[in-house]
Amino acid sequence: MKNRIKQIISDFSLFESWEDKYEHLIEFGQELLEVDNKSLRSDSNLIHGCQSKVWLFCRAENKKLYFYADSDALITKGLVAIIVFIYSGASAAEIIKEKTDVFLSIGLRKKLSMNRSNGLDMMLEKVNDCALNYLKNEK
Amino acid sequence: MMDLFDTAQTRKLFPYFCSGNRGANVYFDNAATTHKPSSVISRISDFYTQENSNIHRGVYELGMSATDQYESTRKLIHEFIGSNSAKEIVLTSGATESVNLVAQTYGKKFVKKGDIILVSPIEHHANLIPWQVIAKENGAKIKEIPISKDLTINFDELDSVLSEKVKLIAINHVSNVTGMSQDIGLLVKSCKKFKIPVFVDGAQAGSHIKINVSELGCDFYCFSGHKLFGPTGTGALFIKEEFMREMPPYKTGGQMVSKVGFQDSTWTDYPLKFEAGTPNIAGIIGLGEAIKFIQNIDFQQLASYENYLSVLMTEKLAEVPFLELYGNSKKAAPIFAFNIKNIHHYDLAALLSENGVLVRSGHLCNQSLMDFLNIDGCVRASLSIYNSEEEVYNFIQALKKVVKFLSKSV
Ligand SMILES: Cc1ncc(COP(=O)(O)O)c(C=O)c1O
Numbered sequence: 001m002k003n004r005i006k007q008i009i010s011d012f013s014l015f016e017s018w019e020d021k022y023e024h025l026i027e028f029g030q031e032l033l034e035v036d037n038k039s040l041r042s043d044s045n046l047i048h049g050c051q052s053k054v055w056l057f058c059r060a061e062n063k064k065l066y067f068y069a070d071s072d073a074l075i076t077k078g079l080v081a082i083i084v085f086i087y088s089g090a091s092a093a094e095i096i097k098e099k100t101d102v103f104l105s106i107g108l109r110k111k112l113s114m115n116r117s118n119g120l121d122m123m124l125e126k127v128n129d130c131a132l133n134y135l136k137n138e139k
Numbered sequence: 140m141m142d143l144f145d146t147a148q149t150r151k152l153f154p155y156f157c158s159g160n161r162g163a164n165v166y167f168d169n170a171a172t173t174h175k176p177s178s179v180i181s182r183i184s185d186f187y188t189q190e191n192s193n194i195h196r197g198v199y200e201l202g203m204s205a206t207d208q209y210e211s212t213r214k215l216i217h218e219f220i221g222s223n224s225a226k227e228i229v230l231t232s233g234a235t236e237s238v239n240l241v242a243q244t245y246g247k248k249f250v251k252k253g254d255i256i257l258v259s260p261i262e263h264h265a266n267l268i269p270w271q272v273i274a275k276e277n278g279a280k281i282k283e284i285p286i287s288k289d290l291t292i293n294f295d296e297l298d299s300v301l302s303e304k305v306k307l308i309a310i311n312h313v314s315n316v317t318g319m320s321q322d323i324g325l326l327v328k329s330c331k332k333f334k335i336p337v338f339v340d341g342a343q344a345g346s347h348i349k350i351n352v353s354e355l356g357c358d359f360y361c362f363s364g365h366k367l368f369g370p371t372g373t374g375a376l377f378i379k380e381e382f383m384r385e386m387p388p389y390k391t392g393g394q395m396v397s398k399v400g401f402q403d404s405t406w407t408d409y410p411l412k413f414e415a416g417t418p419n420i421a422g423i424i425g426l427g428e429a430i431k432f433i434q435n436i437d438f439q440q441l442a443s444y445e446n447y448l449s450v451l452m453t454e455k456l457a458e459v460p461f462l463e464l465y466g467n468s469k470k471a472a473p474i475f476a477f478n479i480k481n482i483h484h485y486d487l488a489a490l491l492s493e494n495g496v497l498v499r500s501g502h503l504c505n506q507s508l509m510d511f512l513n514i515d516g517c518v519r520a521s522l523s524i525y526n527s528e529e530e531v532y533n534f535i536q537a538l539k540k541v542v543k544f545l546s547k548s549v
Contacts, residue, residue: 018493019544026548051501051516052485073483074548075490 001090005100008082012106021107025078029071032081037070047126050119052076056083058130064089065130069123076119079108083123092131092138140437143444146527152176153525165496165530165537170315170343170474170521172365175429179369182428186421194420195394195411209420212427213410216375219430220360221351227383229376229413230423234342235265237361237376238309240413241338242269244386245359250306252278257300257308257335259284259292261508263315266340270309284310286511290466292321297329305335312350312360313343316505316519317466318449318474320348327356336382342366346523347445347472349438352377369429370422376413383409390415441524448522448531449473455535459542465512473522476503482545484518490544491518494537 015021034040037055045055052073059066067084071077086102087095103109103120141149150156155166155174166174186208192199194206209230217225231237246269250256256270260283274281282305285296292310308330313320327337336358344350346367352360359382364373378386388395388406392415397407406412449470456462461480478484488500499519502509509516520534 018490022490022493022544023548030548052483053515073485074545075486 001086001094001098004086005098005102008086008102009105012108022075022078025082025108026074027078028085029074029078029081032085033068033070033077037068040068040070047119047122049122050076052119054080054119054123056080056123056126058127058134060134064091065095065134067127067130079103079120080123083127087127092134095127095131096135140440141435143436143440143524146525149525150527152178154180156525163495165526165534167496167498167520167522167526167530167534169346169523169526170318170366170472170519171499172371173346173368173523174525175370175425176368176432178432179425179428183370183421183425186424191421193417205420205424208424208427209418212423212430213375215427215430215434219345219350219434220362220375220377221353222377223353223380226410227377227380229378229410230418231361231374231376232372232419233363233365233374234263234340234361235363237374238265238269238338238340240376240389241359241361241378242273244389244413245336245382246270246273246307247277248385248387250274250277250279253304254279254306255282255302255304256280257282257284257305259286259310259321260511261286261290261314261316261505262309262311263340263342264504264506265342266309266311266338267507270307279306284308289468290314290317290319290508290511291469292326294322294325294329297326301330301333301335303333305333307336307338309338309340311343312339312341313347313471314466314474314505314508315343316474316476316503316508316517318343318347318470318472318521319466320344320469320471323355323357343472343474346433347441358382364422364426364429367429368432369426370419372419373422373426375426378410386413388412388415392416436524444524445473445522446470448526448528451528451531452520452522455531458535459538465514465517473526475520476517477520478514478517479542482542484516486545487518487538487541490541491534491537494541496534496537 015024040055040057045057047054047056052071054071054076057068066088069080069084071080153174154177190205192201192205194209213228214225216228256274258267258270258281271281285293287293310321323339330337338359339357341350341360341362345362358379360377362374365371395407395412395415396404398405452475456464463478465476484500488498491498501516503519
């Protein structure tokens, strides 16, 4: 996971202008996440309170967690794709321990100061909840 | 009098626009809150530095002077909205508190089991949820005021929902989404037959059109200070005197009592019986200054300046391909709600902000209007007196750039 975080930070550091940064973010989302994933787009996966719709689903395999997501807005899809990319394949304990604020490091958190409306905080919270739930059920 | 066509001059009155690059942004989110002129800001700061004291209690001069200043805002508002007397004005923390006050006092006492509260399906949540709550508490029902496709009251169908069961009608004066106004005068007339009181949410009206509650004939009218160049956390509620008398208090505590025993107390006279506790004194005094600021505006010129901006906006928005504008007739305020085909409103607003254009997106606290329009949200650009022709051009330029950028990606 540490390496994936490093990769994202170094990828985004190549871009200066908002156009380039967002173009990269949007492409990242479109390449990583499936288009119109119907089974994912269910009410139970919906994160409430975001301006755009975000669906996030978590599955465990061999003690690792894997995330699947979608959004109806391009920017949000890019943001949630970064989350999926970073946290998929990590263990629950690793996820809970990880405190790096990637979005701050790549210069998106300050820009997207509408953290509440784009639901970034809620997406991260859901990832954390998934990890906590996994640990609870494991016991 | 200010000359509104001289925008550079108007902007000089607002410190926000004189402070570095923040002022260079195109601020088109005035329906959320307006900026404050320096007269309002310095009035608040002067109060805290030189006149600070509580009201309605101290017998010393400072306290009496603060009381006078606070009460003079009430008088200014009474003159500003044309009520019969200053006693009909309750000072509140905003439109939201005003609606809750009427729901929890008038509603609690007069809306009984099986009764009906009529609310339009195009209200801000502040003018819907308090009615839902009291209806539920009292076993009453919320029903819709019929609205036509053009987003105005459908007067042809209105009669069919009026009856003696209807205990209140709640509607906006000017929409926070479209800037369109409703014909309140005609609504009031239509409700006469069943003596149904009319509650008007004027949160979006005061900085754009002249309010006159006596001419409108409504029974309740509220607005928030921060949307008309005043401080946040301030507002006012007009209640016709005949209702004031009958309504029980809202919050209870200090300031609103005349006689207190350990088991029982009696309320002081209205409007103070609705103002328990220490209010936002500095804010209310600042609100008075905002009212003075507005009274220095010629409303005819205001209408023609804002109409000029609206015509320009409409014309320029029409140049953007696949743009759908919602409710663009009968505009009382330069507020524009739109979507662009195949582009998410959130993406548009986020990238506009990257380009220094500040607008709102989402359901705009008006989910039922979104449902009515069958959309899940939109972008809203809302203008005010200090916005210029040049800003309209900059906004459109940024919008076209962002649309081009996003169209590439879909
Ligand atoms: C039409 C309308 N009503 C009520 C409100 C609530 O006003 P406040 O937040 O000042 O209480 C708003 C504010 O957005 C509004 O636009």
